Amino acid sequence: MTEVVVLGAGYAGLRAIRELHGMPNVHLTLINRDPYHYEATALHTVAIGTNEPDHITFDIKQALPEDVTFTVATVTKIDVEAKTITLADQSQPLTYDYLITALGFESEDFGIKGADEYALPLENVKTAEAIRRHLEDRLAGYQETQDENDLHIIVCGAGFTSVELLGELVHRIPSLIEEYHLPAELIQITCLEAAPKVLPMFDQKLVDYAVQYLADHGAVIHTSTPIDEVTPTGVKSGDTTFNANTIIWTTGVRGSHVIADSGFQQKRNRVAVDPTLTLKDHPEVFIIGDVSAVPDPASGRFYPTTGQISIAQATHVAKNLRAQLDGNAMTPFTYKSLGTVCSLGPSVGIAELGDRGSMKLRGRKVSLLKKMVNDRTIMEESGVGNMLRHLS
Incomplete structure (x- = not known):
């Protein structure tokens, strides 16, 4: 054998x-x-709290044929x-x-001082849950601390995952403001990127749409802004310090x-x-x-x-x-490649499909496409039963 x-x-x-x-x-x-599989492309939704862990995971043993040996x-x-x-x-x-x-x-922290100690990485379900707890605890605690840094959030990196996480964040922030009775005008969502542009795999018009959408919903992206150090209360880039008590690390x-x-x-x-x-x-x-x-x-x-x-x-x-x-x-x-789909929250996104990205999409229709891609992946990995469970 x-x-x-x-x-x-x-x-x-x-x-x-x-x-x-x-x-x-x-x-x-x-x-x-782990005894479970998780959809890595959906970790950002758990991190921001727009999705629950059991919606992006399934039991591996149940998805395998009986004659396959599975060891945790x-x-x-x-x-x-x-x-x-x-x-x-x-x-x-x-x-x-x-x-x-x-x-x-x-x-990947690239050896940046303080990144491993003070930033919250997005690697797996456990780290995604840790980000959510930290974010909600800081926002919930503002009424007591009156520390404006509790209302400041920094996302380090502006790659694919970072942009999708920003999309979920700007979608959820209004409900968090209402839940915790926060001053909306003091909320700051900042994204820092060392490269001169974001999402280089996309057509520039789609990138412009994504950046403008995020900006319209309160997220400011700073390109050509390399991170020199992460501290307990912020991020340093050159002579500039960006202050925040929530620092999410998605640089790569x-x-x-x-x-x-x-x-x-x-x-x-x-x-x-x-x-x-x-x-x-x-x-x-x-x-x-x-x-x-x-x-x-x-x-x-x-x-x-x-x-x-x-x-x-x-x-x-x-x-x-x-x-x-x-x-x-x-x-x-x-x-x-069959194409690339980037969500900007649960209901909006950008996509390039077809030969050499000949079909370019943006807006609400992309969210349905993203869901179809995720559902198909779950079905192919674990069968129809798990796909139907995730649909419910």
Whole structure:
């Protein structure tokens, strides 16, 4: 029996399991640190409180075929020479014949002073819940503290996740103002971005629409504003200090630290894989998702890590693993984006779809599109039952 181990039950890991299930003489084992899967693209909604954790999660065991072994454990090290995986709190390492590494991402602080200590990262369900508690506690406490910094919120970074989080925030703030009887004129929502523009993957007219929408609803984005230091009460950029008691960190992500801990050649815990998505000199090891760096043959640059490309990688890995078992040659991974959808809260967004983003959308119609994409992803990962539960 050939043992195939999949590390991580995110978009890439779950898709790999579903694509590989049913192969003769193959046993599948899935390792994940939590008993549940969460929709990483919806974490910002939990962080702001427009969504509940159980609406973006589902039980992994219930979503898997019965003959797949599922173990809740934390991976600490991968030894590709010995073909073993070390798990925390387990004395014996796990062995494999083929390995699919899809361990996911961690927040990247870029070594900025105070970021790890004072900013709130958005990495998983637990950190999303921590952001929500902190935000609500600060706003609720203003009547007692009369500290205006309790009414100031800073979002560090203006990438895709940051903009979606800002959209949820400006949507929810009016209800929080009413709930906690806050002075609306003292609320400040500030976003700091080192780059000269936001959302570089979108057409400039769509970016302008998004920035103007956020500005009209109270969020101010400062571009070309690199962060030098985070303090308990604000963020420093050059000679300017932005004061706030809620500082949310969404400047970027890196791959799982297990990659560096295992001695892989990496940059920001991402491994530059061969075109077949395998580790150099180890065709039995596939690396996909947030821990992989995959070059675009056309441009030579690495593809951005997204849920969409992670799913495509997993599908291709299943094809190449089947090829190896059948004694056939593997094929290089190619990717064509289906488009990009960015929400600006529950009811508004921007999108580019079609060949080279030929179809450009903005406004309320995008919110329905985003929901359709999320529902389809849930169905493909875990079946119709979970999708229907999320619809209710």
